[in-house]
Every structure is written in C-alpha cells, then in structure tokens.
Amino acid sequence: MNWITTLPQRLQDLIPQVDQQIQPQLAIIDQRIDDNQAKVLQAFQDQQLAETHLNGTTGYGNNDLGREVLDAMYAQIFKAEAALVRPQFVSGTHTLAVGLFGCLLPGQKLLYLTGKPYDTMQQVIGIAGDGRGSLKEYGVKFRYQPLTDAGTVDFDHLTATLQEFAPDVVAIQRSRGYDPRPSFTVQQIAQLIAFVRQILPNVIVFVDNCYGEFAETQEPTEVGADLMGGSLIKNAGAGLALTGGYLVGRQDLIERAAIHLTAPGIGSDGGATGSNLRAMIEGLFLAPQVTGNAIKGAIFAAALLTQLGFQVTPQWDEPRTDLIQTILLGSPEKMVQFARAIQKYSPVDSFVTPEPSMMDGYVDPIIMAAGTFVQGSTIELSADGPLRPPYALYLQGGLSYAHVRIALAHACAEIL
Template sequence: KVYADVFGAEACLVSPFIVSGTHAISLALFSVLKHGERVLSVTGRPYDTLLKVIDGGEMSLKADDITFDYIPLKGADFDYEKIGNALKENKYSMVYLQRSRGYDEREAISVDKMLPLTEFVRSCGFDGCIFCDNCYGEFVEKKEPTEVGVDLVAGSLIKNIGGGITPTGGYIAGKQKYIDRAEARLTSPSIAGEVGSYAFGYQYFYEGLFLAPHVVNQALKGSLLIGAVMGELGYHTVPAPFALPYDITRSVMMGDEEKLLKFIQSVQYVSPVDSFVEVAPWNMPGYEDKVVMAAGCFVDGASIELSCDAPLREPYNAFIQGGLTYEHVVIALKEILSRL
C-alpha cells in the first residue's frame, strides 16, 4: 500500500523475489498478455535484456503467439501519425513504452510527454493496457507515469526506488486488475499475494524508499556535473549539458574503444567495492554485444550506486548512472579526467 501511494496507483506488487528490472517487466508482460495478442511498442525496440523475453525461444512471449510491433520515436517525441495508423489498422492489447533510453542514443521520456500520449491513445479507441518500463526514472520528476494515464509500471528496487539500501527485489504498480494477475503469476492463482514472507525482514525496503528521493537528487546532481564538464571538453553527452535529465543515466560518446575502457575503468577504480578490479569486456547474459561494466557496489547490480557500462560497439558510448553521494561522483570524474 505504501508503494501504491507513492505511485498514485490502485495497487502495487512489491517482492524480494523479483530479481531485477527485466524480471519485473517480464513478469508484468506474461501476467497481462494472453495467447495470440499483440503489443505496440511506441519507443522502438526495448532494452537488450528484454529481446529474448519477446522472441527468445520456447519460453518467450512469441512461443505463446504474442507479437510486438515497433514504432521508433520521431526525434525527441512520439510518432503520433504512425501510432494512430497502427492502432486503426490492428487490434492491440498493450501499448508499451520505455522511459529510459537503454543503450539508444536518445533522451529519456519525460512524464509530461506521457500525458498527451495516453490521451491520444485513448482517443484512438484503445481500451487495453498502457505499460511503462519505469527503470531509472522513479523520483526524477514530481509525478510518476501512473499519475498521467499509464495503467501499469514496473521496475527494480536496486535502482532509484531502493535508495541504495534495499538489497533485492522489484515492483509492479498500477490498476488493481493487472496487479491481481501479476500476483497470481508470481506465486500461483490459488495463493496470489497472500504469501511471500521474507526471512530477513523488510526494514531496508522501507528505509530505502524513505531515502530514495534524496539519493536520486544526488545522482542527478552528479549527472549534471558530468554533462557540464564532458560537454565543455567537447564530448557529446545525452542529455545535453545543463539540460534537465528525465532519468539518472547519462551517455558520453567516447569515439573509440580505448577511451571508452579508460572511462569505465576509472569508475571501477574509485568504487567502494572491488576497486582493485580492472574491468574488461565480456559476453554478459542477455546482451547482443560484449559489455564492459564498472559496478563496484555494496548491492550487486545496484545502478543507483555509481556505475558505468557500455556495449562494445560504435560510437562507443559510456553509460554512467547513479551516485549515492554527489561527492563520490566528483571523485570519479576527477579520475576519469586524469586518465583521459
């Protein structure tokens, strides 16, 4: 109920047994969608780790004859003409959008831009589920997607909303009818949300939520500093220097593999955990290209803690995110500049 209130939603499923943002999104999709239904993604192809969820063999959505159609963004906004035509020509059960950019070279989607989208989609006669991958976006803006017409959001507790404290878990928030289905899928239809105790207690789930707005503030300040400095040095960054971010991630185009590795290895070097490790590209599960990742975090995989990663492909963008304290970001930036 506390999480539901935060999202302005009817209900929320919060569980330590949801292991990641990808898991939360996958759970939501498999819960809501039925055999033979179609999904319209209005932000293009989803993040790399979701591609096998959609079309990755006998356990994927495609195996249940559930298909995705993709409409890329038009510049920095939705392509309303193509969305309208698609909704007119086909019967869709879900409209899907991804708030953060993943590894794409684009801005994150602001909540303000979601309101006209949801209104437009409904004006086209769509009566299905409007879903948003909310990873990296919680508490960045004053409102959440569920307050502007989005029916369902999902994300990870080791990103923004966990405040760097919550050790594991994920959430799905939105309309009660969809949360009921997600609870039944997570456990079983006969049990749903009535069980699921966690032996270690829930203190850190509440404490992380309490701290999350301030921690996100620190991460955003750090992102703005990195954007300003790297932009001044001639590097292309998204968001642009001094532009207000709509999520906690920032890309910096390094241009070649050597500079990319120096950038990311610098972040690992000043990390509080495993700072002695020199990170290298590897075939990380769920990704199409080799990935290099700096993640010397107290909570494994916690991208609200200062971390940095990149697919090893042109134009060699480094994706840096998080920062529990602004001061840690300052230290990391100094190390990055010294190595470059």
C-alpha cells in the first residue's frame, strides 16, 4: 500500500505536486552530495585510513593513531592547517567555548559580527546567566553588531564599530540559530571576512559552523576563517557519532584550544577515544549523504508548508547553507501542537508527549520534539524552539529523505 493513501485527500493531491515542483532543487543537492562525497573519500584515501585506525584507545590516549588520522582527514576536508576532533567535547556549545577561550586572553575584545549570539553562547560570553566561568568573568570585553531589519550585515555601522572597538577576535554565526534571520552563505561569509580584514588585517576570525558542514561545497575555513567549530551530533557525525565536536583552523589556535580542553603540557596529545572512534570516522564518511538528505527534507517541508498556508524561511527555492527550516506559527499553542506531531512520527519515543520546559543554557522555555537515536542529535529529524515571539519552530535534520517526507506529511495531517 502506498503510504500517501493513509493521508487526508488534500495531502494526497498536494504531495505529488510538491514533489514535481521541488525536483530541480533536489537535483542541485544531489550534485552537491556527489561533490562533497568525492572530497571526503579523497581524504580517506590520502590519509590512508586502515582498519586498525578504527579501534580507539583507553586511559591517557597516548599514541592514538586513529585519532591522528581523523584529525588529519578533518584538516584536509576543511582545508585547514590542523584539526581537533574529540569525544571529550560534550556539545557544540562546549566546542565553541573551548575555541573562544583558546583565542582570547584576559582583557582582550570579542565582537560578534552577525547579531546577538545563539542562546547557549550568551552564557559562555557572560551576557546571560550568572556569569560564572564566562569570558566576561575572565575579563574579555564583548559587543555584537546588530543586523539590519532584513537580517543582513550593516557594513556602514560595522566599519565604525571595528575602528572604535578594535576587537582581537571577531565571530560569525553561520546558522540562524533561534532567530528568523537568514543563515549566512559561505560566499557572504567570505565577503564579510574580506571586509573586516581591510580594516583589521590581523584580527582572528572565528566561525560557528554548527548545522553548516557539507551544506555547500565550500566551508568558511576555505575563505579566510582562522578557527571554526561544530558538533558531531549535527552534520559531521551523520547520526552515527554518539558525542563529540571538532575544531579546525590555524595550527597555533588549534593547539591553544587543545590546551583548554585538556591541560598545559598535554594539549592535543592526550584524550582517549575509547569506543567512539569507529562511529566518528564512519559518520564523517557518510556525512555528505546524510546532510544532503536532511536538506532535501527541508526543501520538501518548505514547499509543502507554504502550500498549506504557513510562513516559512527559507523558501523552498532559496539557496541553502544549513539544515534549518523555520516555520512561523504565530502562537505558543501552535508550536507545541506541531512539535508533538513531529514527535509522534519519530522512530524513538514516538509515544512521548513533549512539554515546554526550561533547558540548561536557554533563557526561555523550549519545546522540543526529538525522537532521536542519539540524545539531542539535530542531524536526526527534530523540531524545537523557544516559546517567545515570533513563535517560530525550527525543523531540522533527517537521516533519510523518506523519513522526513513521511513524518512531515503525517504531522501536517495532524495539525490541519
């Protein structure tokens, strides 16, 4: 039986139309998958990954050849001098925090170029929460450059800020996070970096690459970023990595970050990979395909939801630079209803009813649907958002395109 026949007639009629409508965009993503897969395969070949590299180490993690090969493959794929890929990173936020603490000394200055940082990063910086252990407590001065009403960089005002504030590190958040503004493409990031370097040639450029890996065929480290980080339970882990994060960039900045992750005198030489190494390596190999599946699912979601009268961003035919599909629902009640529908059509905990609640690192109650195999994995299909205006739900992930189609269609049937 065709699964579509179990849906209301309106959706039975609409889904084939949507499939036909988005086919040109899906073809673009398929080509991108091929290009990224070729790049990843080349790194596996060049670094001579062997079966013995799949076995992790214990204790101190000394002489972990598999860890060294994994670092080298990340550095090659992201065209960086060095990489730090570790299961000891507990989240994307932790990874980014280690990177920033490695870049900044007490009394130095950090400027976010892309508006107010993502909720959890606000506590790392010290502009939210009690400030304990934050960059602010360590004496780092912080500003962020507000974006225009259209969500773009205001270059005229940025010039004045760069000259007056004179930051030591500038940060770029590639993805929209919990903000309806557009995500920044690699081309836009390249233009922004070039603009900043005209004014401050020696400034360190740090990029939060969460949700962005393999969404395009170039990465920010290829266009001037000095240090970049992300989570392995997002794109780069492909749903196989059980934990961890990565930093890639300049050799000196990677080693400074490694010292903050471990300790002076240990740096990148320590840290056992245990039973995580095989999944981290295999996840990297599958990352282009899985990321492409998720983006194709987001395109399908945008087209279908638009046809059903919902506001979405980006539109189905807009360029994609990350996984996130924003659905503007207009009320907390509709957010909760939609999230519960996504949870119902998840492979794990489908019987669970999500409730809004406070979560560590966030300042507003969060509704989260995440029936995932890995806790909090946003490369798997999930929907979440803070219960605050404009009451936007952020749909992301999907290990297979088929699952996104089935789950979303049934979720739409639930809320119509």
